[in-house]
Amino acid sequence: MISIINIPIVPTLNELDFDESSNILNSEITEINNISNGGHRSAKDILKYIIPALALNGVLDVNDPIIHLRISGDGRNVGRRLKQVMITMTILNDIQNIHKPDYHYTTVLFPGIENYELLEIMMMPFIQELDDLKNYGLKIDEIVWKFELYFSSDWKFLSICLGFNAANSNFFCPWCQISKHGQNNNQTNWKISKEIEKINEYPGHNKRPLFYMISLNNWVPDELHIMLRIWDRLWSLVISELKESNQFDDVCRKEIMQEMSRISVNFQFWKEHGADAWNHTSLMGDDKLKVLKNFNLGRILPPTRAKKIRELWNRFNQIYFNLKTKDYDVQQFQFEVEDWLELFLTPDRIIPNSNRIEKGLYSPSSITPYIHVLVCHISEFMEIHQKWGMKAFSCAPVEKKNHQQVTHFFRQTLKGGGSKHKLVIRDILEYENRSLFYLFNDNTISSKPKKLHIED
Numbered sequence: 438m439i440s441i442i443n444i445p446i447v448p449t450l451n452e453l454d455f456d457e458s459s460n461i462l463n464s465e466i467t468e469i470n471n472i473s474n475g476g477h478r479s480a481k482d483i484l485k486y487i488i489p490a491l492a493l494n495g496v497l498d499v500n501d502p503i504i505h506l507r508i509s510g511d512g513r514n515v516g517r518r519l520k521q522v523m524i525t526m527t528i529l530n531d532i533q534n535i536h537k538p539d540y541h542y543t544t545v546l547f548p549g550i551e552n553y554e555l556l557e558i559m560m561m562p563f564i565q566e567l568d569d570l571k572n573y574g575l576k577i578d579e580i581v582w583k584f585e586l587y588f589s590s591d592w593k594f595l596s597i598c599l600g601f602n603a604a605n606s607n608f609f610c611p612w613c614q615i616s617k618h619g620q621n622n623n624q625t626n627w628k629i630s631k632e633i634e635k636i637n638e639y640p641g642h643n644k645r646p647l648f649y650m651i652s653l654n655n656w657v658p659d660e661l662h663i664m665l666r667i668w669d670r671l672w673s674l675v676i677s678e679l680k681e682s683n684q685f686d687d688v689c690r691k692e693i694m695q696e697m698s699r700i701s702v703n704f705q706f707w708k709e710h711g712a713d714a715w716n717h718t719s720l721m722g723d724d725k726l727k728v729l730k731n732f733n734l735g736r737i738l739p740p741t742r743a744k745k746i747r748e749l750w751n752r753f754n755q756i757y758f759n760l761k762t763k764d765y766d767v768q769q770f771q772f773e774v775e776d777w778l779e780l781f782l783t784p785d786r787i788i789p790n791s792n793r794i795e796k797g798l799y800s801p802s803s804i805t806p807y808i809h810v811l812v813c814h815i816s817e818f819m820e821i822h823q824k825w826g827m828k829a830f831s832c833a834p835v836e837k838k839n840h841q842q843v844t845h846f847f848r849q850t851l852k853g854g855g856s857k858h859k860l861v862i863r864d865i866l867e868y869e870n871r872s873l874f875y876l877f878n879d880n881t882i883s884s885k886p887k888k889l890h891i892e893d
């Protein structure tokens with residue numbers, strides 16, 4: 438018989454029914470009359486279970502009892518009208534396993550959208566636990582473990598948890614006071630300058646951060662989304678260039694699809710019935726990287742133009758690789774991103790002794806918030822978190838976990854409608870309890886490692 442670790446699954450809110458059709462965004466959340474049960478697993482209970490095992494493995498050191506705890510969160514669609522939000526934590530010290538979804542432990546799970554007021558309610562017990570961990574540590578077998586806390590997610594989720602109104606705001610950056618209209622977008626000397634203790638004094642920060650106990654240096658942008666979103670911008674700049682010169686026709690679209698097929702990327706263009714605009718397949722991260730590395734731009738652009746954009750893409754690909762390389766030289770990285778931005782902003786040039794103009798690349802208005810973060814803040818984050826490397830803050834494993842939970846628990850359950858939703862949340866959290874047991878018991882580790890001894 439295998440016993441199952443019993444971490445209680447506590448409904449975050451009891452006996453409140455969730456009306457799937459109501460629009461949470463438009464209602465006053467304080468009424469709390471349309472929020473359903475979420476589930477919560479105690480972070481302390483999970484830690485009490487895994488810390489002794491990690492200490493026994495030598496991953497944690499009882500003589501230096503500091504735990505680096507990373508929080509992440511992500512929303513997901515689990516059906517046409519069903520959404521869920523998942524909050525996870527992971528132990529950075531366990532660096533060997535940091536890229537595996539199973540080692541990101543779900544603490545809070547609820548049906549609903551990524552929204553400040555909802556998160557505040559659903560995460561209340563979790564936030565209290567983090568506050569305790571930060572202030573008092575956690576005592577296990579006479580050892581008081583201290584905690585350094587981190588947060589990592591995509592831009593949207595990070596902004597929400599920071600109480601920051603990023604969308605369409607003039608002041609768009611969570612870390613510095615750059616403004617959209619200040620025409621200073623192409624300067625690169627912006628540093629992390631805000632402090633969490635004073636965060637509500639800066640423009641755009643109109644709510645108290647949900648993780649107010651985490652220092653702003655430890656709110657780390659996710660490398661995966663940096664690549665995904667900057668790729669989106671680079672791709673859309675090429676498409677708009679084709680459109681502006683009236684070259685985005687059937688022949689061109691066919692060339693693009695054939696070239697995608699050549700580099701083994703499944704990609705289609707199509708029109709919705711009655712609509713004018715062309716849609717195209719939205720690509721996953723791996724496919725985006727294939728395009729970034731291998732797409733032959735010469736099939737759709739004149740040779741000199743293709744060569745120029747190809748160089749921009751190649752160098753971005755190299756920068757993304759270096760970003761993920763642990764112990765990569767920080768100054769060298771900063772030099773490379775500034776150089777890349779300069780290339781991105783190549784102005785038009787009059788060809789000497791002629792009236793012709795050689796077209797440059799893009800204008801400062803094409804710089805996105807993610808490009809700003811890449812150029813201005815990533816090297817600083819690399820330096821601050823050199824011990825772990827930027828890849829340790831990647832949200833790829835959290836997204837993978839998200840995907841696994843959806844495919845594992847929802848494909849069948851939701852066929853009968855959303856009525857089983859609550860049960861599914863419970864199922865997922867119970868499954869997580871069980872997997873914790875399997876993860877930490879294969880070395881015959883029990884919750885009391887002190888009693889173990891080696892027999893000859």
Ligand SMILES: [Zn+2]
Binds near residue numbers: 610611612627810
């Ligand atoms: Zn900034």
